[in-house]
Amino acid sequence: MVRLAAITRVELVRLLRDRSNLFFVLVLPLLLVVLIGAQFGGSFDARIGVVGPDGDAAVDAVVADLDARDGIATVAYTDRELLLDEVERNLLSAGLVLPDDVSDTLAASEPVEVAFIAQPDAGSQSLRSVVEAALAEHAAIAGAVAAAASESQVPPEELGATAADLREGLPRVEVATVAVGGDELAQEFAGLGQFDLGASTQLVLFTFLTALTGSAALIQTRKLGVATRMASTPTSIASILGGQAAGRIAVALFQAGYIVVTTLLLFQVNWGAPTATAAVVLLFSIAAGAAGMLIGSIANNDAQAGGLGVGLGIGLAALGGSMVPIEFYPEGMRVIAAVTPHYWANQAMAEIIRRDGTIVDVLPQLGMLALFCVVLLALASWRLYRALIR
């Protein structure tokens, strides 16, 4: 075990000592998690730009109402053209333009024309409904205050304050949106944190990619004659093979563990049930490490290993659903994707993270990953043994 641990340790030390690895192992995965979170993430507040008369009571009330709603934040604008431009450029989710005489018009119980500016997509329509509801509520209160004031001697300001108090005490109707029918994709990803999807898919991509590209270190060990020299020491061939395998697996586990810990700390990513996630990460890392060892035992030089590693690492990740979620694939492609360990790891992580799956729920995926481990380890060990002892 001492010898096996020595080989494993030296492989890990060499990976971390290579500065060129630091960007790809430590920085790039987090950058991609952030990028994917920015593209697909669902927990950003919808930003609604509001143009309206400064200090107007009706405008203040509508803005306060919108800000109080989950997932919405308002931003004050003074320039209608600027608001329009930023909605067009997707810097704002929507824009709302209230006329300068909005309070007076409401007090006169006359219709008010407001402009809602948004892109023609489903999200904008949802926002429009929320904005309309807020405006309708305040129009109704303003109309009621105006009517009451005309029928009584009570000043409108006092009636307005009373209406506001009454409104606070009244039960409110909360509307929850549930997608049904053809919008299965929306349901699949509903409830995910902004970085949850990116973190799990990038974990799968980078764990495998790092293990494959790290195979260049094994090529160096072979080409330099260090592996052969190891075989000339009183170290059993099994320990050498085990040490090389453990070295590659340690590299993969380091990559996976780094992504889990940093995304948990930096982005509060939900990794689901710890035991289930740990089991998936462990088996996938073993499969990745074994694949790295296989490449390291068949490639002739660093360049070949690097090319194969990057090509296979990215290709298999794309096929296995680490770049575009597997749910977007047509049925035929899903069948092909199942030949990759990435597919089973991504499916397991989806079960754990999106559907609160436990280790029991992902047993089929774990079984397939274990099969990949056995096959890849056997092949890699056989190839490396042949390279060491002829």
Added chain:
Amino acid sequence: MQADRSAERIGDGRGSDPSAAILICDGLRRAFGAIQAVDGIGFTISPGETYGLLGPNGAGKTTTISMIAGLLRPDDGEITVVGRRMTPNSTRAKAEVGLVPQDLAIYPDLSARENLVFFARLYGLDAARRRERCDEVLRVIGLAERADDRADTFSGGMKRRLNIGIGLLHEPRLLILDEPTVGVDPQSRNAILESVEHLATEGMAVLYTTHYMEEAERLCDRIAIVDEGRIVAEGTRPELVATIGSLDVVRLEVAGDTVRAKAALEAHDEVTSVDTDGTAIVCLLPGAARALPQLLAAVAATEATVTAVEVRVPDLEDVFLHHTGKALRD
């Protein structure tokens, strides 16, 4: 002219007593496809003895030591190290052997000390012994001052010394050095040769492969001349030179068609071996002084011109030429 292809064993040097031998190789054979790389090699090495395998590149030296180090299975034959049979799985036999491969088998991105500590772990040294031996080896190979520098910052000679130091970590009974001075500057080369001489005085058995005649002559108590996978002659230097008998070496510097001149000399009855070395033709023959006019006439008949003549006593290179019909550098 026919080279003597049968192995010639001379005297009974120190390695001839198998009971005292550190290494016994018997009838080793190994083929790679159709190529018979090693074809019946056998020899023994005693404690404190330096044994040389001298032969050109491709003669089978590295294949032989790969089998002795347990890296390659022989197709036939047996290897015993300190009484233990050597196979790729025999870790006890391997514990008695220190291998210094021809390639620099070190991690360039680790320091000298890290490389030594790593291999000391593989040799099974405990922590205290590891520290002690690493410090000692660093001192012996002259790298104590650079112990914590990465190996890729070292000169070629320093890397070679580190390569040798790894083989010494566990104080093996048998040290195998496979062409340890290839690509080394003269100063480092001399330091390496002095180290090997010192190790032998401490009782270590050394198996030294080289294609440099001077190294074999300087270091080795006994030398095996290897060609095409066989030992064609074995013995001490004087014994090997004596196998040529009373042959002299004649070296003719030739201007003109050396191919025709060489053919003319090969046709001469008394010449036993002929080889070319650039513009020179080297012949082995008895009674060179007497035959020299005939040799010069034979060359002149080919319209080539002899520009210089040297007649000398034979060395190992000439022994090799005599036994194989070709030069050591071929």
